[in-house]
Amino acid sequence: MLEPIILEKTKNSPEIILDKENSTFKIAGRSIVEDPGEFYSPIHNWLEEYVKSPLPKTDFVIDLEYFNSSSARQIMEIIMLLEKIQKSGKIVKVSWLYEEGDEMSKERGDEIKLVSKLDFEIKEYPAEDY
Amino acid sequence: MTTKTIFEFYKLLEKDKISFSYRGRFSNNVLTMATELLKENLDEEHGRLRNKLSFLMIESFQNISRYADKENSELDETSEFFMTRNVGDTFYIISANLIDNDKIPVVREKLEKVNTLDKKELNLLYREVLTNKQINEKGGAGLGFIEMVRKTKGKLPFDFVKIDDKQSMFFMQIELKNAKTDDGLPSLPISDAKFVQEIVAAENILMMHKGDFSEEAVGPMIRMVEENMQNISLKIHKKIFHFLVEILQNISKHAYSTDDKREGIFQIGFMNNKFHIGTGNLIANNEIKNLKTQIDSVNSKTKDELNELYRKYLREGKSTKTGSAGLGLIDLARETEDNIKYEFTQINDEYSFFSLTVNF
Numbered sequence A: 001m002l003e004p005i006i007l008e009k010t011k012n013s014p015e016i017i018l019d020k021e022n023s024t025f026k027i028a029g030r031s032i033v034e035d036p037g038e039f040y041s042p043i044h045n046w047l048e049e050y051v052k053s054p055l056p057k058t059d060f061v062i063d064l065e066y067f068n069s070s071s072a073r074q075i076m077e078i079i080m081l082l083e084k085i086q087k088s089g090k091i092v093k094v095s096w097l098y099e100e101g102d103e104m105s106k107e108r109g110d111e112i113k114l115v116s117k118l119d120f121e122i123k124e125y126p127a128e129d130y
Numbered sequence B: 001m002t003t004k005t006i007f008e009f010y011k012l013l014e015k016d017k018i019s020f021s022y023r024g025r026f027s028n029n030v031l032t033m034a035t036e037l038l039k040e041n042l043d044e045e046h047g048r049l050r051n052k053l054s055f056l057m058i059e060s061f062q063n064i065s066r067y068a069d070k071e072n073s074e075l076d077e078t079s080e081f082f083m084t085r086n087v088g089d090t091f092y093i094i095s096a097n098l099i100d101n102d103k104i105p106v107v108r109e110k111l112e113k114v115n116t117l118d119k120k121e122l123n124l125l126y127r128e129v130l131t132n133k134q135i136n137e138k139g140g141a142g143l144g145f146i147e148m149v150r151k152t153k154g155k156l157p158f159d160f161v162k163i164d165d166k167q168s169m170f171f172m173q174i175e176l177k178n179a180k181t182d183d184g185l186p187s188l189p190i191s192d193a194k195f196v197q198e199i200v201a202a203e204n205i206l207m208m209h210k211g212d213f214s215e216e217a218v219g220p221m222i223r224m225v226e227e228n229m230q231n232i233s234l235k236i237h238k239k240i241f242h243f244l245v246e247i248l249q250n251i252s253k254h255a256y257s258t259d260d261k262r263e264g265i266f267q268i269g270f271m272n273n274k275f276h277i278g279t280g281n282l283i284a285n286n287e288i289k290n291l292k293t294q295i296d297s298v299n300s301k302t303k304d305e306l307n308e309l310y311r312k313y314l315r316e317g318k319s320t321k322t323g324s325a326g327l328g329l330i331d332l333a334r335e336t337e338d339n340i341k342y343e344f345t346q347i348n349d350e351y352s353f354f355s356l357t358v359n360f
Helices: A036-050 A069-087 A103-115 B003-012 B028-041 B044-067 B101-116 B119-131 B133-137 B143-152 B190-202 B215-227 B234-254 B285-299 B303-316 B327-335
Strands: A005-007 A015-019 A024-031 A057-067 A091-099 A119-125 B016-023 B081-087 B090-100 B158-162 B167-177 B205-212 B263-271 B274-284 B341-346 B351-359
Touching (some): A005 A036, A024 A069, A036 A069, A057 A103, A057 B234, A069 A091, A069 A103, A069 B303, A103 B234, B003 B190, B003 B205, B003 B263, B003 B274, B016 B028, B028 B081, B028 B205, B044 B081, B044 B090, B081 B190, B090 B101, B090 B190, B101 B119, B101 B143, B101 B158, B101 B167, B119 B143, B158 B190, B215 B234, B234 B263, B234 B274, B234 B327, B234 B351, B274 B285, B285 B327, B285 B341, B285 B351, B303 B327
Parallel strands (some): A024 A057, A057 A091, A091 A119
Antiparallel strands (some): A005 A015, B016 B081, B016 B205, B090 B167, B158 B167, B205 B263, B274 B351, B341 B351
């Protein structure tokens, strides 16, 4: 079984959960790392392994309040790896979550949906109370 | 705010190793972040001043908020102003706030008094004020002023600038010298601070920072701006944040560096119903041509073309052709309302000053 990757979120990098055993796949928080290649390469490597023998259904949750342009490429890379699962005939679903009123996150989701070939759902959740 | 303004500020603050100014609402958040930012930017040799500086910044801040009573009003030329700067071996903390004209004589008297006393006399006065209930009950007995003078072992330059028959702007400057490395340079006159305040007010610049823009220093800057954006809508907040991250990270990657530092300046302003974000930094002369080609190229494209290009690069990665812009620049160009404005001003044979503004 593929060892899970679980990273807590920091001021600059998102929370990551890649856990095949518990069928949980999630990126949440913000991604403004200056060298995203370094941060995302273990994640890409993990997914490359995962797509070789994926679960029958993969629910991937992306809940990014913000990502910089250099992270955008890395996130797209994840999406393109997931497309490989779809090609192999198994089910992949991406849920893109954004906070109510956060137009930018919604627009960014719409854009990635547009260039991706996946079943891609964009969902709003209520704003947090401060 | 124009690319010219940014260069003018850069010249004005040329000798500043760190410089930070803020206008507007003064919350504890702003204070915490301003202190953090200063700490992050401190040279090793000045590190031991850290606690004193925090203390003095707090005193100065409280001095502003004590007098500030225009809580919900819009920003104007009389808005509270706060600035810290490090020039040579001296740190300056400058505050400006409105004061009723009839309170001026009392404040003036207190300041003139503490400015003439020696260490012993200050300690005596401090104890006297501390134990004198009558003075205390009136509030603002001048304990703050006494503390500032005791901590800095210097004077407190001040000035009043009349606004109208009722009110004036009250400027005060705290100076803290690093005794160990004293460069013997004369202090900056308070008129310098008044001049900076005048321009940031006229240009309606909310926040300005000059200092090190290397990766470690950019983080606290971004967080500080973010903390200060809590009262505006999420939509605007996100946009400002977006521009800042992209622009600041761009500087930290490409700025000309001396001694491992990447010096730069950034400003956020609000004018004609638009937010303006401007940055300036040094750039090696041999990089200008490539950068100029890239900006001109994104500026010449329509929003639709930019979107298309962005989406293409998302899947395929950036084109490796020289002069072709990356995702960051394309993104700036499609989010800014007008074009990306920029200017290169040659400083010497090696490098130039590069300033850039975006707005929305």
